Amino acid sequence: MLKRAVSVLLGAALLVGCAATPDYELQQEANERYLDSLSFGVQSTDATTAEWWKSYEDDQLNQLVEVAQAANLDLLATRQRVRQALADLGADENRLLPQGGVTGDYEAIDRNSVQESSAVGLAATWEVDLFGRLRALIDAGEANLEVALNNQRAVLREVTVGVVRAYLEWEAARQRVQLIKADIRALEDTREVMALRVEEGISPNLDLARADTLLEQQRAKLPDARAQLYRAKAVLSVLVNEDPESLALKPAPRALAASIGVPEAERANEAMQLRADIGGALAALARDVAVGNALRAELYPQFSVKGFLGLTNVAEVSDGFEGTGSIAPRISWSLLSYPVILQRVESQDAVSEESYIRYRQTIIDAVASARVAVFAYGRAFEADQATGRAFDAANESLAIARTMHREGAIGYLDLLDANRTFISAQQDRLSARLSYAAAQLGVIEEFSGVWSSEAHRRMLKATGGES
Structure with missing residues (x-):
């Protein structure tokens, strides 16, 4: 009966060992072929390097990114998680070596007379990894380290792009404040002239009322513009780990107007495959599969060798401590624990399958986000061009209106309408420039695999974390 039960359990172990999780390597290759077959239609003026932000040619921005x-x-927190993963991996690798240390034992047995024995020496146990349990745990540790490194690279991307985005938003908010102030000054000058004309009876009170309305409308915009300016500065200060009150910034008008390169079309697929989120999801899948393999190995016998080298003393048998050494092979097989182990394997298989689904979902999300970024980039470019033409037309219209008003060809209300149109065109032009700059950043962020990998390697080398 016992022999039959053992045979059944052994057969179950072999079946479970053969019925491994799905072949994720083949599925991974299929996903890579899918990414390689995609076409994003990205047009660029230059290749994006690891230090793409230097294309803005702004020393202040370069320093902020570096800080x-x-x-x-x-980002500092991710370094500690990488450090933890490295330590855990080191512990897993050391399990392949004999484990043990110095021991000291004393024993007293009462068998009609007390018999004492003592021993001191070095005791060690070495697990022979015949079925790959320890190797699978090391694989899981290596994959977990890869997860930590990809998470670090993802944060590096977010921080780098976030600094540039906040810097551009700060500059746009600064320019908006300056535009509103300039408009207020111009409207105040116009109001003074209009007030004199009303007093002299040249112009009606309606013209002065309209001038006051437009002036107050611009004044009402100023507090919100200043608040936006401070918020952008606060976001930037958080990214560089500094108090907003102590962060000093100089105007950077060229940065907002810069047109930097986006990833070349022929590198877009490579950039997608090297994205940190995709790499992290794949590493998480590898980790969960490796943990499942380690659990499967527990279905097989575990072999180990136990040894001792030291001094022993048995009272009334020996004359004192004597040198001794022993070595003993050991085999253990958790046959009675099979139901528990099998359920753990089943549970881990579900975890691995979920990880693959998440990996696949990450790819789908990344492709969709990249396509949205490319589409938004094209539309932002069109809007930037259109608002540029509208600004030029409004500026020309205002100049003509001023000339005609001086010559008496049109009334003040017509001049006021031209001025209002010009103010609106200024704001639209600034918003479009910011949107276009943000769209450029969006494309760089989505196609981040190449530059973030290079920047990450540089960061690891600079911090001494490169293996």
């Missing part, structure tokens, strides 16, 4: 990559708290 953020070295001092951002979220």
Whole structure:
């Protein structure tokens, strides 16, 4: 009966060992072929390098990015998670070596007379990894380290792009404040002239009322513009780990108007495959599969060798401590624990399948986000061109209106309408420039695999974390 039960359990172990999880390597290759077959239609003026932000040719921005990559708290936290993963991997690798240490034992047995024995020496146990349990745990540790590194690279991307985005938003908000102030000054000058004309009876009170309305409308915009300016500065200060009150910034009008390169079309597929989120999801899948393999190995016998080298003393048998050594092979097989182990394997298989689904979902999300970014980039370019033409037309219209008003060809209300149109065109032009700059950043962020990998390697080398 016992022999038959053992045979059944052994057969179950072999079946479970053969019925491994789905072949995720083949599925991974299929996903890579899918990414490689995609066409994103990205047009670029230049290749995007690891230090793409230097294309803005702004020393202040370069310094902010450098500070953020070295001092951002979220990024510093990821370094500790990488450190933890490295330590865990080291512990897993050391399990392949004999384990043990110095031991000291004392024993007293009462058998009609007390018999004492003692021993001191070095005791060690070495697990022979015949079925790959320890190797699978090491694989899981390596994959977990890869997860931590990809998470670090993802944060590096977010911090780098976030600094540039916040910097451009700060500059746009600064320009908006300056535009509103300039408009207020111009409207105040116009109001003074109009007030004199009303007093002299040249112009009606309606013209002055309209001038006051437009002036107050611009004044009402100023507090919100200043608040936006401070918020952008606060976001930037958080990224560089500094108080907003102590962060000093100089105007950077060229940065907002810069047109930087986006990833070349022939590198877009490579950039997608090297994205940190895709790499992290794949590493998480590899980790969960490796944990499942380690659990499967527990279905097989575990072999180990136990040894001792030291001094022993048995009272009334020996004359004192004597040198001794022993070595003993050991085999254990958790036959009675099979139901528990099988359920753990089943549970881990579900975890691995969920990880694959998440990996696949990450790819789908990444492709969709990249396509949205490319589409938004094209539309932002069109809007930037259109608002540029509208601004030029409004500026010309205002100049003509001023000339005609001086010559008496049109009334003040017509001049006021031209001025209002010009003010609106200014704001639209600034918003379009910011949207276009943000769209450029969106494409760089989505197709981040190449540059973030290179920047990450540089960061690891600079911090001494490169293996």
